[in-house]
Amino acid sequence: MTGDRATLLAVAGLHVRSPEGRDLVSDVSFTLDAGERLGLIGESGSGKSMTALAITGLTPPGMAVSGSVVFDAPGLGRTEVVGAGERRLTSLRGRATSTVFQEPLTALDPLMRVGRQVAEPLRRRRGLRGRALDAAVTAALEEVRLPDPERIARAYPHEISGGQRQRVAIAMALACDPALLIADEPTTALDVTVQADVLALLDGLVRERGMALLFISHDLAVVSRIAERVIVLKNGAAVESGSVDDVVNAPRHPYTRQLVGSARRLDSALDDVLDDWRAP
């Protein structure tokens, strides 16, 4: 998009059809440059998650995927995801992209200690073992600002809080050191105060590492804080796209206007609440 950055991901005419023949994603096209931050926005059920799954080649069994999803990550060569074999995809996943999901409790294995779950990609990607691996796990947990990382590494997911779990999930996704991080509503399941922290953390880490980010949310206010460009999805089709400023200030599609309107109303309602709260 911006010219001097290399194109990392090119999605063209992406189509996902359910086994019942329903079009869940229709003709979605976009490109993402290395280090760029793109928001994918739309109401619940608009096909955001399905788009993300199709990008990683992880659509549920029975889904018919067509179109093209091409990764051109440094050191991996150009790879077409649609129609690629499991072997090829497994080697692509983690290095080209990894994902943080909405619900941190279910995205972590309940029976595995947190440290081991973070260790898994570190072991695989960086070939670390033993002491060095333990140290890298502690460092990874520290990086996502978890207090007392040694204790958290020994804990099971049910023994830590929701916000801490999501930080662990982010640490796991970052441990793969992907060129593109996909965050599928990573703050939706969290308390409002925790949401802001996790969002700031994600923003900082992605910037620091120069990773590309595909940030998925139903909340325009959240997306506009973290993304440079947005794509608006409705019923599986992209109805509008552009820079965050353009879309927020001059929405063209009625659906986008509706999203902007509700975001503004929520914002002002929040302001009112805060004003009331601050007033003596």
Next chain:
Amino acid sequence: MTTRRRVPRSATLIAGCVLAGLVLAVAVLSFFWLPYAPDDTSGDRLMPPGLPHLLGTDKLGRDLLTQLMIGARVALEAGAGSVLIGGLVGLAGGLAAGFATRWLDDTISALLDILIAFPTVLLAMLVTAAREASLGSAVIAIGLAMSAIVARLTRVLVKRVLAQDFITASRTSGTSWPRIILEHVLPNIWPTLSVNLALQFGLAVLAEASLSYLGLGAPPPNASWGRMLQEAQASVFIAPAGVIAPGVLLVVLVVGVNLIADGVRDVADPTRRRTR
């Protein structure tokens, strides 16, 4: 990470281990020491408990304690062998069905339903007809019957685990299928599966006793508790020890194993461990 394992304290597990351990101790002892030779018929017939035959003798004059000890060995071998066969075959079949596409899954499920409906005794007669009446034949029949049940359970558990987010999360970071099966699928089905296998162990012990009772188990002089019961049945009012002794041990072993099954549930699943 050096983690000090919390020692799981489960009263049922301890009680189960004591009961099953008793039978295990008897079985182990039987390999090193027996009061009499298994085929020694030198005693008087149907002697009551006392000396020199602690539990008395059977209708052929064989020492009951000797037979009981060998029976413990046979019972444990039957349970372990059946669970080994049933567990491995069932786990493999269940995993295959759990991962299979629609039609293969349907085919395996239909096969399992047929196998489960098939009476174990009939299966044992077929295996015995093909081979011979032996402990091995009984174990193969019980293990095969068990494998269908284990496979059906495994299939459901695998499907449930595969539908979870953490599998998708693990796949998005590039974990291979074999690794996912080893690290995530098996540990997550294990708490339920191990409880079931422990229960199946108890059922297999009972099944072997039933088959031996019907003459489809280990031939003499390898006494099975089932055959001891059958042989002592006619003289139950004259020499009750011949029925009571194997009956009591059978109950001790099966109850012990079931208690272990209960205890294993708490130990295998950290989300169920009480934090103290």
